[in-house]
Amino acid sequence: MIELGQVDRGADAAPFKQIARQLREAITDGRLEPGARMPTEQQLLEHYGVARMTVRQAMNQLRSEGLVVAEQGRGAFVRTAPPVRRLASERFARKHRDAGKAAFIAETEGLGKPSVDSLHVTEGHAPDRVRELLGLRSNAKVVSRDRRYLVDGTPVELATSYVPLSIARGTPITHEDPGPGGIYARIEEQGHRLVSFTEEVAARMPSPEEKRALRLPDGTPVLTVLRVAFAEDGPVEVTETVKASHSFVLEYSFPAV
Amino acid sequence: MIELGQVDRGADAAPFKQIARQLREAITDGRLEPGARMPTEQQLLEHYGVARMTVRQAMNQLRSEGLVVAEQGRGAFVRTAPPVRRLASERFARKHRDAGKAAFIAETEGLGKPSVDSLHVTEGHAPDRVRELLGLRSNAKVVSRDRRYLVDGTPVELATSYVPLSIARGTPITHEDPGPGGIYARIEEQGHRLVSFTEEVAARMPSPEEKRALRLPDGTPVLTVLRVAFAEDGPVEVTETVKASHSFVLEYSFPAV
DNA sequence: TAGTGGTCTAGACCACAGC
DNA sequence: CTGTGGTCTAGACCACTAT
Numbered sequence: 115m116i117e118l119g120q121v122d123r124g125a126d127a128a129p130f131k132q133i134a135r136q137l138r139e140a141i142t143d144g145r146l147e148p149g150a151r152m153p154t155e156q157q158l159l160e161h162y163g164v165a166r167m168t169v170r171q172a173m174n175q176l177r178s179e180g181l182v183v184a185e186q187g188r189g190a191f192v193r194t195a196p197p198v199r200r201l202a203s204e205r206f207a208r209k210h211r212d213a214g215k216a217a218f219i220a221e222t223e224g225l226g227k228p229s230v231d232s233l234h235v236t237e238g239h240a241p242d243r244v245r246e247l248l249g250l251r252s253n254a255k256v257v258s259r260d261r262r263y264l265v266d267g268t269p270v271e272l273a274t275s276y277v278p279l280s281i282a283r284g285t286p287i288t289h290e291d292p293g294p295g296g297i298y299a300r301i302e303e304q305g306h307r308l309v310s311f312t313e314e315v316a317a318r319m320p321s322p323e324e325k326r327a328l329r330l331p332d333g334t335p336v337l338t339v340l341r342v343a344f345a346e347d348g349p350v351e352v353t354e355t356v357k358a359s360h361s362f363v364l365e366y367s368f369p370a371v
Numbered sequence: 372m373i374e375l376g377q378v379d380r381g382a383d384a385a386p387f388k389q390i391a392r393q394l395r396e397a398i399t400d401g402r403l404e405p406g407a408r409m410p411t412e413q414q415l416l417e418h419y420g421v422a423r424m425t426v427r428q429a430m431n432q433l434r435s436e437g438l439v440v441a442e443q444g445r446g447a448f449v450r451t452a453p454p455v456r457r458l459a460s461e462r463f464a465r466k467h468r469d470a471g472k473a474a475f476i477a478e479t480e481g482l483g484k485p486s487v488d489s490l491h492v493t494e495g496h497a498p499d500r501v502r503e504l505l506g507l508r509s510n511a512k513v514v515s516r517d518r519r520y521l522v523d524g525t526p527v528e529l530a531t532s533y534v535p536l537s538i539a540r541g542t543p544i545t546h547e548d549p550g551p552g553g554i555y556a557r558i559e560e561q562g563h564r565l566v567s568f569t570e571e572v573a574a575r576m577p578s579p580e581e582k583r584a585l586r587l588p589d590g591t592p593v594l595t596v597l598r599v600a601f602a603e604d605g606p607v608e609v610t611e612t613v614k615a616s617h618s619f620v621l622e623y624s625f626p627a628v
Numbered sequence: 629t630a631g632t633g634g635t636c637t638a639g640a641c642c643a644c645a646g647c
Numbered sequence: 648c649t650g651t652g653g654t655c656t657a658g659a660c661c662a663c664t665a666t
Contacts, residue, residue: 128634128635128636129635129636130635130636135579138579154650154651154652155651155652156650156651164636164637165636165637165638165639166637166638166639167424167635167636167637167638168635168636168637170652170653171635171636173652174431178435178576178589178590179576179577179578179579180575180576184651184652184653185644185645185651185652186643186644186645186651186652186653187643187644187645187646187650187651187652187653188644188645188646188651188652189645189650189651189652190651190652200571203623203625206625206627207627207628208627208628308627309626309627310624310625310626310627311624311625311627312622312623312624313622313623313624313625314457314620314621314622315572315594315620315621315622315623316594316616316619316620316621317574317592317593317594317616318437318592318616318617319435319436319437319590319591319592320436321436322392322395322436332435333435333576334576335574335575335576335592335616336574337572337573337574343627344627359573359574359575359592360575362573363571363572363573364571364572364573365569365570365571365572366460366569366570366572366623366625367567367568367569367570367625368460368463368567368568368570368623368624368625369566369567369568370463370464370465370565370566370567370568370600370601371464371465385653385654385655386654386655387654387655411631411632411633412632412633413631413632421655421656422655422656422657422658423656423657423658424654424655424656424657425654425655425656427633427634428654428655430633441632441633441634442632442633442663442664443632443633443634443662443663443664444631444632444633444634444662444663444664444665445632445633445663445664445665446631446632446633446664447632447633
């Protein structure tokens with residue numbers, strides 16, 4: 115086991131915070147490397163001379179910071195960083211669609227085997243915010259495409275896309291398989307040549323459902339991206355995505371006007 | 372107190388998870404509105420017939436999800452959303468500099484009173500990643516500007532900017548007050564006309580220091596933005612920012628090429 | 629002073645992984 | 648079977664807020 119100090123019962127900070135700090139420093143120092151086994155609860159309570167709940171509180175602190183993952187029956191480990199995918203706006207380039215690649219395929223190139231599951235396509239009303247972004251009347255219908263993206267079998271992103279039914283009707287957009295180049299290719303075939311995109315990026319903690327669907331360890335926030343695709347004649351599609359934050363870096367560039 | 376169910380001791384889910392779920396639903400339903408007082412621990416343990424640690428575990432779950440904030444001696448409350456600031460790339464427009472406004476002033480316009488504190492300006496070596504982005508030799512020096520931004524007295528963002536000393540030397544960039552229009556105005560005055568910016572966006576949980584500096588409640592991640600400013604002759608500045616995620620939405624737009 | 633959440637103790641039993 | 652983390656109990660004392 116690594117070297118650890120003691121708790122100072124007279125100090126201002128609570129014992130569990132002192133223990134958490136010592137373990138956190140061991141991790142950030144590199145004395146405990148990613149993937150390394152953390153001291154067991156038994157070792158810690160003996161070393162520090164505290165009750166088990168006290169060491170558990172320290173470990174829970176580190177889990178909520180995303181530094182440690184615990185596995186029942188096995189032990190606790192310093193969290194390892196999954197492969198990070200850098201997403202540039204280039205992934206929506208027309209050349210990828212022309213080559214038959216949807217954006218997720220283009221952005222995953224060379225990083226693993228992309229796949230999609232739990233795909234649901236439905237017709238109905240859009241959430242108010244989406245309807246507004248698409249400039250639709252309140253009774254207008256949209257096609258919603260709900261799915262989960264995986265790389266090498268690991269879920270990385272949840273996405274829901276909305277396309278006005280007036281555009282999607284009679285096209286493969288209403289089918290599970292939208293065909294080569296993805297839904298953007300189909301939208302352009304309908305005569306709506308895409309001219310630009312906007313994205314709104316934010317971060318928050320996942321809901322329990324999102325945490326399960328993305329298999330997120332404790333202390334892992336999600337990045338949310340709300341993208342609107344614009345054609346010459348206005349907005350034609352909105353996508354909401356929820357991404358596992360440890361798996362993504364989003365890249366943007368813009369001119370200095 | 373609001374209506375709550377009971378715990379099913381025979382169920383798969385642990386009692387504390389059942390209690391957390393019931394309270395979470397009360398919040399997402401709207402039966403408990405933002406700012407509303409949560410049931411006290413005493414009320415919950417009597418209602419459910421469990422030990423205090425069990426209700427505390429449920430409440431801790433909700434805190435780590437960012438739904439609830441507890442205040443010692445006062446009670447626990449449904450978290451309220453702070454004002455959100457939408458940041459568009461327009462905030463770096465030259466017109467703002469020409470009007471004497473730094474980007475933070477421009478982006479805060481009409482949203483409160485902006486201020487800056489804990490400003491430290493130092494000269495020294497840059498982190499490897501920054502040096503690389505600036506295309507500097509390993510022994511090259513930079514000016515680092517470290518500060519905290521506040522709106523109406525509430526901290527919202529930490530930032531560190533790096534400018535090669537070869538550009539900053541002899542300018543107000545090395546002073547605490549960089550003058551009207553901020554450091555980008557000074558860099559342009561040195562003959563480096565800015566042409567574009569790149570930003571890398573990611574999210575993670577804050578370190579304890581960041582949590583304190585930004586006064587973040589539990590369950591609040593940070594957004595990190597790494598921005599590079601480019602002049603015709605190459606990169607001239609790098610800024611790393613750490614933003615309270617509940618206070619920001621980042622907006623980008625890009626052409627469909 | 630009463631009520632709230634924060635921390636700690638010293639046990640107990642359970643679920644799961646690995647030998 | 649042993650060792651690990653997960654959950655629960657039934658107390659205790661403390662720090663802070665509000666009255």
